[in-house]
Amino acid sequence: xxxxxxxxxxxxxxxxxxxxxxxxxxxxxxxxxxxxxxxxxxxxxxxxxxxxxxxxxxxxxxxxxxxxxxxxxxxxxxxxxxxxxxxxxxxxxxxxxxxxxxxxxxxxxxxxxxxxxxxxxxxxxxxxxxxxxxxxxxxxxxxxxxxxxxxxxxxxxxxxxxxxxxxxxxxxxxxxxxxxxxxxxxxxxxxxxxxxxxxxxxxxxxxxxxxxxxxxxxxxxxxxxxxxxxxxxxxxxxxxxxxxxxxxxxxxxxxxxxxxxxxxxxxxxxxxxxxxxxxxxxxxxxxxxxxxxxxxxxxxxxxxxxxxxxxxxxxxxxxxxxxxxxxxxxxxxxxxxxxxxxxxxxxxxxxxxxxxxxxxxxxxxxxxxxxxxxxxxxxxxxxxxxxxxxxxxxxxxxxxxxxxxxxxxxxxxxxxxxxxxxxxxxxxxxxxxxxxxxxxxxxxxxxxxxxxxxxxxxxxxxxxxxxxxxxxxxxxxxxxxxxxxxxxxxxxxxxxxxxxxxxxxxxxxxxxxxxxxxxxxxxxxxxxxxxxxxxxxxxxxxxxxxxxxxxxxxxxxxxxxxxxxxxxxxxxxxxxxxxxxxxxxxxxxxxxxxxxxxxxxxxxxxxxxxxxxxxxxxxxxxxxxxxxxxxxxxxxxxxxxxxxxxxxxxxxxxxxxxxxxxxxxxxxxxxxxxxxxxxxxxxxxxxxxxxxxxxxxxxxxxxxxxxxxxxxxxxxxxxxxxxxxxxxxxxxxxxxxxxxx
Amino acid sequence: xxxxxxxxxxxxxxxxxxxxxxxxxxxxxxxxxxxxxxxxxxxxxxxxxxxxxxxxxxxxxxxxxxxxxxxxxxxxxxxxxxxxxxxxxxxxxxxxxxxxxxxxxxxxxxxxxxxxxxxxxxxxxxxxxxxxxxxxxxxxxxxxxxxxxxxxxxxxxxxxxxxxxxxxxxxxxxxxxxxxxxxxxxxxxxxxxxxxxxxxxxxxxxxxxxxxxxxxxxxxxxxxxxxxxxxxxx
Numbered sequence: 001x002x003x004x005x006x007x008x009x010x011x012x013x014x015x016x017x018x019x020x021x022x023x024x025x026x027x028x029x030x031x032x033x034x035x036x037x038x039x040x041x042x043x044x045x046x047x048x049x050x051x052x053x054x055x056x057x058x059x060x061x062x063x064x065x066x067x068x069x070x071x072x073x074x075x076x077x078x079x080x081x082x083x084x085x086x087x088x089x090x091x092x093x094x095x096x097x098x099x100x101x102x103x104x105x106x107x108x109x110x111x112x113x114x115x116x117x118x119x120x121x122x123x124x125x126x127x128x129x130x131x132x133x134x135x136x137x138x139x140x141x142x143x144x145x146x147x148x149x150x151x152x153x154x155x156x157x158x159x160x161x162x163x164x165x166x167x168x169x170x171x172x173x174x175x176x177x178x179x180x181x182x183x184x185x186x187x188x189x190x191x192x193x194x195x196x197x198x199x200x201x202x203x204x205x206x207x208x209x210x211x212x213x214x215x216x217x218x219x220x221x222x223x224x225x226x227x228x229x230x231x232x233x234x235x236x237x238x239x240x241x242x243x244x245x246x247x248x249x250x251x252x253x254x255x256x257x258x259x260x261x262x263x264x265x266x267x268x269x270x271x272x273x274x275x276x277x278x279x280x281x282x283x284x285x286x287x288x289x290x291x292x293x294x295x296x297x298x299x300x301x302x303x304x305x306x307x308x309x310x311x312x313x314x315x316x317x318x319x320x321x322x323x324x325x326x327x328x329x330x331x332x333x334x335x336x337x338x339x340x341x342x343x344x345x346x347x348x349x350x351x352x353x354x355x356x357x358x359x360x361x362x363x364x365x366x367x368x369x370x371x372x373x374x375x376x377x378x379x380x381x382x383x384x385x386x387x388x389x390x391x392x393x394x395x396x397x398x399x400x401x402x403x404x405x406x407x408x409x410x411x412x413x414x415x416x417x418x419x420x421x422x423x424x425x426x427x428x429x430x431x432x433x434x435x436x437x438x439x440x441x442x443x444x445x446x447x448x449x450x451x452x453x454x455x456x457x458x459x460x461x462x463x464x465x466x467x468x469x470x471x472x473x474x475x476x477x478x479x480x481x482x483x484x485x486x487x488x489x490x491x492x493x494x495x496x497x498x499x500x501x502x503x504x505x506x507x508x509x510x511x512x513x514x515x516x517x518x519x520x521x522x523x524x525x526x527x528x529x530x531x532x533x534x535x536x537x538x539x540x541x542x543x544x545x546x547x548x549x550x551x552x553x554x555x556x557x558x559x560x561x562x563x564x565x566x567x568x569x570x571x572x573x574x575x576x577x578x579x580x581x582x583x584x585x586x587x588x589x590x591x592x593x594x595x596x597x598x599x600x601x602x603x604x605x606x607x608x609x610x611x612x613x614x615x616x617x618x619x620x621x622x623x624x625x626x627x628x629x630x631x632x633x634x635x636x637x638x639x640x641x642x643x644x645x646x647x648x649x650x651x652x653x654x655x656x657x658x659x660x661x662x663x664x665x666x667x668x669x670x671x672x673x674x675x676x677x678x679x680x681x682x683x684x685x686x687x688x689x690x691x692x693x694x695x696x697x698x699x700x701x702x703x704x705x706x707x708x709x710x711x712x713x714x715x716x717x718x719x720x721x722x723x724x725x726x727x728x729x730x731x732x733x734x735x736x737x738x739x740x741x
Numbered sequence: 742x743x744x745x746x747x748x749x750x751x752x753x754x755x756x757x758x759x760x761x762x763x764x765x766x767x768x769x770x771x772x773x774x775x776x777x778x779x780x781x782x783x784x785x786x787x788x789x790x791x792x793x794x795x796x797x798x799x800x801x802x803x804x805x806x807x808x809x810x811x812x813x814x815x816x817x818x819x820x821x822x823x824x825x826x827x828x829x830x831x832x833x834x835x836x837x838x839x840x841x842x843x844x845x846x847x848x849x850x851x852x853x854x855x856x857x858x859x860x861x862x863x864x865x866x867x868x869x870x871x872x873x874x875x876x877x878x879x880x881x882x883x884x885x886x887x888x889x890x891x892x893x894x895x896x897x898x899x900x901x902x903x904x905x906x907x908x909x910x911x912x913x914x915x916x917x918x919x920x921x922x923x924x925x926x927x928x929x930x931x932x933x934x935x936x937x938x939x940x941x942x943x944x945x946x947x948x949x950x951x952x953x954x955x956x957x958x959x960x961x962x963x964x965x966x967x968x969x970x971x972x973x974x975x
Contacts, residue, residue, distance in 0.1 A: 499757055510763065522766060
């Protein structure tokens with residue numbers, strides 16, 4: 001007989017009889033579903049090993065999808081390897097919610113697989129135990145019918161064993177271990193331990209307690225209402241109930257229903273008072289022996305230290321979390337990232353460390369309405385959207401607290417609000433009074449949270465101070481740089497002014513020397529150069545005046561309707577005729593007239609075109625194109641295909657700069673600064689456009705800048721700067737901003 | 742004046758054509774030979790090939806730092822150097838003197854002033870005519886000053902001094918122990934019209950000390966604060 005036939009023996013369907021293929025397919029499916037590593041279903045059963053046969057046997061049993069599987073010594077005759085396979089299969093079946101009853105003598109197997117162990121002796125149920133709470137030795141004792149050994153030596157061995165297991169055990173299971181050991185020591189199967197939680201006693205661990213009792217005793221009041229356990233907790237003395245039906249008020253009925261005949265409730269006392277109550281439930285009436293009570297007390301001591309250990313461990317964990325959080329917050333805030341970015345990360349670390357639902361840092365700059373500097377919420381960014389809605393709550397709360405309290409860095413609890421219990425710390429930051437808020441949904445914050453929030457607020461205060469210092473430093477550096485630029489500019493300016501002056505004075509004093517007679521040609525040359533340099537000086541002075549007027553924001557425009565085409569032609573005509581040929585001017589047909597100062601705009605384009613011509617090889621084409629650009633704007637571009645801007649000019653084209661070429665006709669390197677100032681005064685913009693070759697400047701101008709009567713139109717030309725600043729406030733006709741900055 | 746500077750050659754280092762024309766015209770009229778350079782390396786080359794008696798150096802040249810050029814010229818030659826600069830700051834003046842300039846003029850200047858300074862500087866830096874009968878040797882500690890040969894020896898080794906440095910040392914050493922005021926020194930060494938240029942004396946005294954005094958040794962030139970200097974007495 002092969003595996004398939006064996007598996008499906010007695011359950012063959014018609015199709016199996018008709019088709020071997022189907023038979024084998026179904027058999028394979030059964031094996032696969034159970035995870036049995038046999039694939040050749042045509043193999044004869046006789047060729048299989050004992051273990052494999054056992055697997056097939058179990059599989060055959062399972063093929064009928066039973067709810068209860070009975071196995072008699074399933075691994076007794078197998079080698080270790082096959083026993084492990086079989087055990088694995090049993091465990092898998094158990095996990096698939098099949099109830100499995102195994103009859104066996106293998107204690108270790110029982111403890112590995114069973115959820116419940118029933119000990120039968122002479123056909124009688126000797127005991128029913130939970131393998132999680134009894135010791136295998138006790139099961140052996142039950143099996144062999146020995147009385148559970150209560151000799152001192154045996155008790156000592158038990159205690160040693162317990163100590164060893166307690167050390168290794170997870171803290172959460174230590175109470176169960178102790179109860180189980182105590183149960184074994186007392187040969188008592190029903191025990192429980194209650195721990196005080198607030199005003200009540202909560203059942204922390206129990207063994208063998210009937211469900212009805214467990215449900216009622218999950219939580220007990222301290223005192224008589226709490227039954228024997230409550231009473232023991234209240235008095236701090238053992239409460240012995242020899243007859244539960246009599247003395248178990250208010251649980252007398254429950255005692256009858258659950259078959260409890262007597263009970264002993266022993267308080268577990270530690271140095272600082274009650275830490276719990278152990279209750280032993282007995283099946284027989286009567287009082288305990290003195291030794292038995294003492295055993296309970298001894299085990300109670302273990303329980304007390306286990307509880308203390310748990311508490312300490314908890315505290316250390318808490319403390320570690322606090323320290324870890326503070327470290328993280330500090331590291332983030334003192335780290336290399338800018339404070340403004342670090343705040344969010346530090347707040348998130350704080351929120352996680354506090355296990356808070358949200359934290360926020362708000363500053364009331366100059367005592368005004370609080371502004372949120374950063375916030376974080378449980379789970380980080382997923383809840384960010386929800387957080388933003390809450391910002392208004394935070395701001396309102398922060399405003400109230402800041403207005404009413406001293407900035408002393410001390411954490412205060414805030415009455416529950418918007419579904420959150422808050423802790424708030426106020427402190428003085430450089431930007432203004434600040435507040436660190438932390439909120440919890442689940443309940444009021446712990447004492448650790450208070451410490452942590454205060455420490456964190458301190459760190460945030462330092463970070464905000466550091467940020468402020470950074471800002472001040474940057475401002476000082478900017479000021480220094482600005483002063484350096486000014487000094488540099490003055491020095492260059494002085495040079496530019498002195499150069500023509502030197503020539504003028506030098507030539508003039510040459511001519512004035514009494515002991516030299518110059519020939520006519522020299523005299524003529526000297527005078528011509530004096531005239532030329534005086535003109536150059538005049539232009540320089542004009543530029544300087546323009547520049548100052550623009551810098552001061554008091555440039556006055558004499559605006560009128562201006563034809564761009566005419567204006568550009570006039571600008572081109574200012575250049576030497578030789579270079580005029582290379583200039584091409586193209587104006588769109590629909591170009592409107594604009595409200596502008598013709599002469600000032602001409603100055604702008606003379607400068608731009610002269611730059612394009614002057615800084616490039618002779619004959620480099622220069623294109624000037626004007627057209628509409630969007631609503632109410634015109635754009636005029638000046639493009640050349642020359643060498644492009646030098647790197648230092650391209651970096652900051654509108655800064656006043658040194659003129660390298662002293663022989664050049666133009667001024668102090670202010671040309672572009674002035675041009676930009678004039679364009680800005682018209683409400684437009686002047687920028688350098690990226691260009692693959694040459695350079696490209698674009699002037700954007702409004703067709704009709706906000707028309708305000710100019711000083712010229714008012715007939716007011718005398719009141720100078722005041723009038724001009726009035727215009728400035730009305731926008732449009734005077735320069736705004738500072739060119740070159 | 743014309744005969745004094747008859748064979749003098751001037752090197753003008755300047756990039757502004759007007760100033761070049763101005764200076765050249767005036768120096769030519771006064772009988773100078775003039776060579777011109779607008780750039781630094783060519784100026785150094787001309788210094789070697791033309792052996793000028795005086796250099797008029799503009800500090801603001803394209804592509805080269807004027808102070809550095811001044812230092813390089815002084816390294817190569819004892820030629821008289823007058824810096825002509827549009828930078829009028831005290832610091833620029835002291836820096837130029839420290840770099841070895843003999844005089845410093847600020848633009849704009851009058852031609853008379855420029856010519857007067859050229860004359861004074863040349864007079865100061867020209868070697869004295871041989872055969873002078875004045876006392877010849879002054880020994881101060883390990884220092885020997887040969888007035889006639891215009892040479893200084895320290896522990897037997899020749900110390901190189903520029904003409905202006907030597908002129909100042911001569912003035913101090915021939916008046917040992919006597920307080921010489923700033924104005925006196927300026928008038929005697931640099932010439933009339935220089936009396937207020939106190940930094941000149943300061944810079945040159947510092948240079949003499951650096952060349953002649955030992956670190957931590959007895960000072961050779963004593964400072965009389967706000968008054969002047971005194972050479973170590975006998």
